[in-house]
Amino acid sequence: MINYCFQYADNVQFKAASPYPADARVTLKNQLKDDMLVYLGYIFDENSADISNQIKFLNENLEIVISEYNFKRFINDRCKNVDLASYVPRSLQYFVMDDTSPMSQRTGYGTSISRYLVSTFNDMGCNFIAYGGISDREADRLSDYINMMNNYISGFDIYKNTPGGGSIGGFGAAGGKGNDSEDEPPVNVKISLPPKQETLDQLLAELDSLIGLETVKKNLTNLINLVKIRGMREKLGLKTPSMSLHLVFSGNPGTGKTTVARLLAKIYHQLGVVSKGQMVEVDRAGLVEGYVGQTAQKTAKVCDEAMGGVLFIDEAYTLTNAEGEDFGQEAVDTLLKRMEDNRQDLIVIVAGYTDEMKTFINSNPGLKSRFNKFIEFPDYTGDEMIKIFDLMCVSQDYVLNKEATDYVADHLQKLAVDHEEHFANAREVRNYFERCVERQATRVVEEPNIDANSLTTFKLPDVEEE
Known part of the structure; x- marks a missing residue:
């Protein structure tokens, strides 16, 4: 990916009617290398670094020669005392100029190269910090920087003009559905299979294009990057700490919880977390029956349908807050066992009102140990x-x-x-x-x-x- 971006930088600079200044002191390719080095210096955390392998990564992938001493000097000179996540890389600006030039628009070529560059920066950053034990600082800085790049190119309709890109705000020509898909009346069991195999970049672009939900997007971007880094560490033979990918989505109705869960199922599939990528949606009625033993069978059947994908339980708190004799706890016990037995290929997302979900998770030590990440969906402005x-x-x-x-x-x-x-x-x-x-x-x-x-x-x- 990095070499392709270098080649494209040369193409942009030396093509007819290039947007890159003819009298520039450095080539666009070298400007790109400098932007990449500044970015990696910005996300670098010395406290969680494997510096020798990271220097080797820089020299091999950026086609430069830099020592550990010079890299640290570079960080002090160029990457500290400034919020680099507020400054758009110059190379990206010229890539966007080329993407949006009349010739590129006419031929249909180039409209996704800026997105490709952002994807390259993201994957390059994940590979770079995978050598050390990833810190919260690294994850936050990587996420902030990539969000800045995405926000910049979104202002030029790059996503809209990219084949297969996500619809804006979840509302598009194909059915007009979006963040409010929770309008659909609850059903006992609903299975959502992806109609096509979208690429990871397309899915991330669709997530980014949803209206609002900025804190949700940031939390999920951090989570997705952690999953990527985990896979990279496994390939390098490094130790990989255990990580729970089960989630609690909390907030009022109509804030996009179901929409985001469907996207996340597809993203998990593209990342290799689950084998199929379907999402099974249920509520209490889809799990609970009125006689002893039947609830366990019904819940087990739903879990079978969700294997290889995501089980999304809406209003999950209703499983434990009923009065009198209730079989909701039987559903919870069955669910916890299946989450343990099938933890390699089953992800569970529970959703509902914020206070009720906190009470639900704290009601059972098994739930509390498996659902340790809450993502709050705020009301729309x-x-x-x-x-x-x-x-x-x-x-x-x-x-x-x-x-x-x-x-x-x-x-x-x-x-x-x-x-x-x-x-x-x-x-x-x-x-x-x-x-x-x-x-x-x-x-x-x-x-x-x-x-x-x-x-x-x-x-x-x-x-x-x-």
Whole structure:
């Protein structure tokens, strides 16, 4: 990957109408090498380093000659006392210029090379820190730097123009579904098989493109990088500490927990964590029966269906908070045994309201030992809900006139501030959108002349709420 980026740097510099200055003091390839060395110096942590192997990595992969002493001097001179995660590498800027040039857009070539460069930086960083015992500082810095690069290229529609890239905010032409997929009514058991084998880069781009969820994305990026590094250490014959990949997703409804879980199942598959990558969704009714022994059989069957993928249990706290004689605990006991027996090829994600999930996990020592990572899904802000509404309109071929646009923005901003404790977030936005569609249809059907414009335009009466 690194050599390919070097070759592409040469292609960009020496092509006709190159965006790279002809009078530049260094070649674009050497600028790229410098950017890579600065990045690796930035994420380097001396307290968890295997410096001799890391220096060997630098010299072999960056095609440079640098000693341990000079590398540490370089870090002191170039990588300290500055937040490098706020500075976009110059090489990336020129890659983006080339990606978005008229010739690249016309030919369809180059629209993903910037993404390829970001992927190269990510994998290079993971390989580099895999030689030492990874520290929280290294994981955070790597994640922050890669997020900065992704945020930069997303402003140029690089993802949108990349074949197979993720839809923005989870809403796209293919069905118009997104972060609010939890709107679907709970079902006993639902199996989600990926319709196609998307690449890891495509899946990570889709995760990054979801509206909001910044802390969720950062936590998952750190987790994914830890999994990558774990695999690299295994290949190098290094000791690999045990690591639980089971997760607790907590937060209000409609914050994207199910959407993210489906993506994570596919990502785990691409990383080799699970063998198939399907996700089985259940709630209490999908695990519990009303007679002794039946619950264990039902739960075991669901676990069989989830083997090789992810078992997602929504409102998992309902398994233990029922009053009177209840078989939910039988489901929990069966689940814990299967998680232990099949820990190499079964991942379990439990989800629900924040306080209830904390009580659920703390109710059983077995749950507490296996679910040690909580990821909190925050409520959407007013601006984020406006983006979700806009994308719903785009996906269903609706536009808003000026009065309707102003009203929707004001309404959703107020809704984000003044709402009930268990606010439904994107689900509430979708319900509002559907009411707008219904009101618009009622208004338009009475018009004498109906055309495409009237069928696709929301006016103020369509979006006003009583």
